[in-house]
Amino acid sequence: MMCLKASQGRANNGFTKEEFDDQPLLFSRTISGAAVMGLALSSGSLGMNAVTVSPGSKTTIIGAGIIGVVIARQLQNRGYRVTLVDRDEPAEGCSRGNAGILAAYGVAPLSLPGILKKVPGMLFDPTGPLSIRRQHLFNMVPWLWRFWRASEPGAVERIAAALEALLGSTVSGYKALTRDTAAESLIKVSPVLCVYEDQYAYEKDRLVWGVRERHGVRWSLLNNSELRDMEPSLAERYRFAVALENCGFTLNPQRLTQLLFKEFIRDGGQFLRADVQDIAMENGKPAHLQTSAGQHSIQKVVIACGAWSGQLALRLQEPVPLQQERGYHVTLCDFKGQGPRYPIISPSQKVIATPMEMGLRVAGMVEFGGFLPPDHRRSTILRSHLAGLFPGIQGGNAMRWMGHRPSLPDSLPVIGRSSRHASVFYAFGHQHVGLTAAPMTGSVIAELLSGEKPSIDLFPFRIDRF
Numbered sequence: 001m002m003c004l005k006a007s008q009g010r011a012n013n014g015f016t017k018e019e020f021d022d023q024p025l026l027f028s029r030t031i032s033g034a035a036v037m038g039l040a041l042s043s044g045s046l047g048m049n050a051v052t053v054s055p056g057s058k059t060t061i062i063g064a065g066i067i068g069v070v071i072a073r074q075l076q077n078r079g080y081r082v083t084l085v086d087r088d089e090p091a092e093g094c095s096r097g098n099a100g101i102l103a104a105y106g107v108a109p110l111s112l113p114g115i116l117k118k119v120p121g122m123l124f125d126p127t128g129p130l131s132i133r134r135q136h137l138f139n140m141v142p143w144l145w146r147f148w149r150a151s152e153p154g155a156v157e158r159i160a161a162a163l164e165a166l167l168g169s170t171v172s173g174y175k176a177l178t179r180d181t182a183a184e185s186l187i188k189v190s191p192v193l194c195v196y197e198d199q200y201a202y203e204k205d206r207l208v209w210g211v212r213e214r215h216g217v218r219w220s221l222l223n224n225s226e227l228r229d230m231e232p233s234l235a236e237r238y239r240f241a242v243a244l245e246n247c248g249f250t251l252n253p254q255r256l257t258q259l260l261f262k263e264f265i266r267d268g269g270q271f272l273r274a275d276v277q278d279i280a281m282e283n284g285k286p287a288h289l290q291t292s293a294g295q296h297s298i299q300k301v302v303i304a305c306g307a308w309s310g311q312l313a314l315r316l317q318e319p320v321p322l323q324q325e326r327g328y329h330v331t332l333c334d335f336k337g338q339g340p341r342y343p344i345i346s347p348s349q350k351v352i353a354t355p356m357e358m359g360l361r362v363a364g365m366v367e368f369g370g371f372l373p374p375d376h377r378r379s380t381i382l383r384s385h386l387a388g389l390f391p392g393i394q395g396g397n398a399m400r401w402m403g404h405r406p407s408l409p410d411s412l413p414v415i416g417r418s419s420r421h422a423s424v425f426y427a428f429g430h431q432h433v434g435l436t437a438a439p440m441t442g443s444v445i446a447e448l449l450s451g452e453k454p455s456i457d458l459f460p461f462r463i464d465r466f
Helices: 066-077 115-124 134-149 153-167 170-178 199-204 206-214 224-230 253-266 306-315 377-389 431-449
Strands: 058-062 081-086 130-132 187-189 192-196 219-222 240-244 248-250 270-273 276-282 285-291 294-297 300-303 323-333 344-346 351-356 359-368 397-407 414-417 424-428
Touching: 058 066, 066 081, 066 253, 066 424, 066 431, 081 253, 115 134, 130 134, 153 206, 153 431, 170 187, 170 248, 170 253, 170 431, 192 199, 192 224, 199 206, 199 240, 219 224, 224 240, 248 351, 253 270, 285 300, 300 306, 306 397, 306 424, 323 377, 344 377, 351 377, 359 377, 377 397, 397 431, 414 431, 424 431
Parallel strands: 058 081, 058 300, 081 270, 130 359, 192 344, 300 424
Antiparallel strands: 187 248, 192 240, 219 240, 276 285, 285 294, 323 359, 323 397, 344 351, 351 359, 414 424
């Protein structure tokens, strides 16, 4: 039986080794496996109006990042028996290396009008903030066509409306998820400052701010004096800012996920560390997973394994145009000088700087390069951006990382029930907003499995929209 090999493109788990050391996790219910994820299954088809799962039933979630872990907690809180399956320990992908922002403002898609004109620049400036590796261009052509189609003004408004519903309650969602847990102190309610050299630079971004204004994002404008009062460590050349409201950040996105996972284990959840080699389907329902650790009996499956979910969807005869949008970060530890009090966005450089418990993280860059090796020049550029934003910072130890964001051309994730298999659910493709979208994603998947009306309209997120 043929199996897809996710490890063909997943060397080093998508990150480099020049990172901060992790504290080891001790799992009470962990089974180790080998190092190749794959999937093979028979075809089948069931309608959408299938019998829902009753509490006490078994649900298996493939993927133990923030999306998978939050779904697991939401289902567990409703009385479901849940098993998380991942080839790695929890929070080893983008949940480890993201910017840590609860970005309720993230309603504007990447595909804004005029974006196609920037493609030549993406090719000829390989270290720019938005780039396509030339070796990967041929693979990108169908995706870029859909990406351009999504930049039509009407499409942008529809996408933004869907993202508004998905992201708007992120702060309250995390407050509820972490209440009375060890993770509660990791969530900080805070404005996010979007900084410009002057008001003219801000007004040049009026397209994206117009989208945000029409879709529920609220902010206040800061002049130079007000900006200095809020963020005295910021370089003096930044003299104008937008203070985004209804936002927050986490002091450590990886530890947040790990602590939620520990709550899941404490309350009886199961974790299978293994590579999925086969899903056996009988009459449209999954019967078991064949994994590197043996057979695992299942009733319902949620596919939530980020950039590798597309391979699984393809084998389920539901292809999606999922690309690996690579992001980079540099985390500076043990530095001298004053860092920022609040998360800082620099639109001109397309980076975010976030104060975290392990240091100051600057994250960003949009690079379409599939599974090509990391371009470490980008880490050097991020470090220089950090120095440009906060010139008072001196020294420190810099740790670099690169990970794969799961990116669909319309900037919307896939969330909902499979269109072919009533026992399969999807939650992947969250691009830049996985951390932000996790609470609502977890809620609606739990509602679907329980036969309830989802809290938001899932039509824009359906898997068969392409």
